[in-house]
Amino acid sequence: MSGTLFPRERVVVAPGAVHVPGWLPVERRRELVEACRAWARGPVPIRRTVLPGGGVMSVQTVCVGWHWRPYRYSRTADDVNGARVAAFPDWLVELGREALVAAYGQEQGRQEYTPDTALINFYDGAARMGMHQDKEERSAAPVVSLSIGDSCVFRFGNTETRGRPYTDVELASGDLFVFGGPARFAFHGVPKVVPGTADPDAGMSSGRLNITLRETGL
Numbered sequence: 434m435s436g437t438l439f440p441r442e443r444v445v446v447a448p449g450a451v452h453v454p455g456w457l458p459v460e461r462r463r464e465l466v467e468a469c470r471a472w473a474r475g476p477v478p479i480r481r482t483v484l485p486g487g488g489v490m491s492v493q494t495v496c497v498g499w500h501w502r503p504y505r506y507s508r509t510a511d512d513v514n515g516a517r518v519a520a521f522p523d524w525l526v527e528l529g530r531e532a533l534v535a536a537y538g539q540e541q542g543r544q545e546y547t548p549d550t551a552l553i554n555f556y557d558g559a560a561r562m563g564m565h566q567d568k569e570e571r572s573a574a575p576v577v578s579l580s581i582g583d584s585c586v587f588r589f590g591n592t593e594t595r596g597r598p599y600t601d602v603e604l605a606s607g608d609l610f611v612f613g614g615p616a617r618f619a620f621h622g623v624p625k626v627v628p629g630t631a632d633p634d635a636g637m638s639s640g641r642l643n644i645t646l647r648e649t650g651l
Contacts, residue, residue: 446602451611452610456607456609457606459632462606466636469555475516477496477510480495483512492556492561494554495553498549506550529577536575549651551646551647556640562623564595573617577645578610578612578644580610582631583626585604587602590619606630
């Protein structure tokens, strides 16, 4: 999608939910890909999360700042190798603040946003994410979502049910999606990844990286 002839416009998908296409320049994408590769090697390596019922998620996940497991946060990855997760860097806090300004169009409140965890999901061509809410956090601050690599169908729903009404949004490499305010606890998921749409200029020849920044409130 980085070679799209006509720029895609910023879209308010729902009150508090904003899609900003092509927000990350290719240089920032490359930097994020390299950072994610380093985090994927450890101290807690990337893995497929095992759900409480015994199912295994199709995406591969690595965490920064706090370790997420269904359905809580901890400083150490007791379900993986017991190690403490990588520290959350200051430059990622600043990136999250820049993203809020891009989405909401104002500097007000920018310095109050202090994400302290990142969940990084890698999708191969077969990976999916079912409809879910991000609700393990004690903070209602917005979630900042960054996409790199293959495009996907991102399904953004409502706060009451996993079903309709929902809106399907195409997220391409470099896209930003922010959801906060009345949309903060909306159900959302990824029913489809589009193989062959990756971003070699960013170092992604296949697959999709999704980086979500959050305030845990912990």
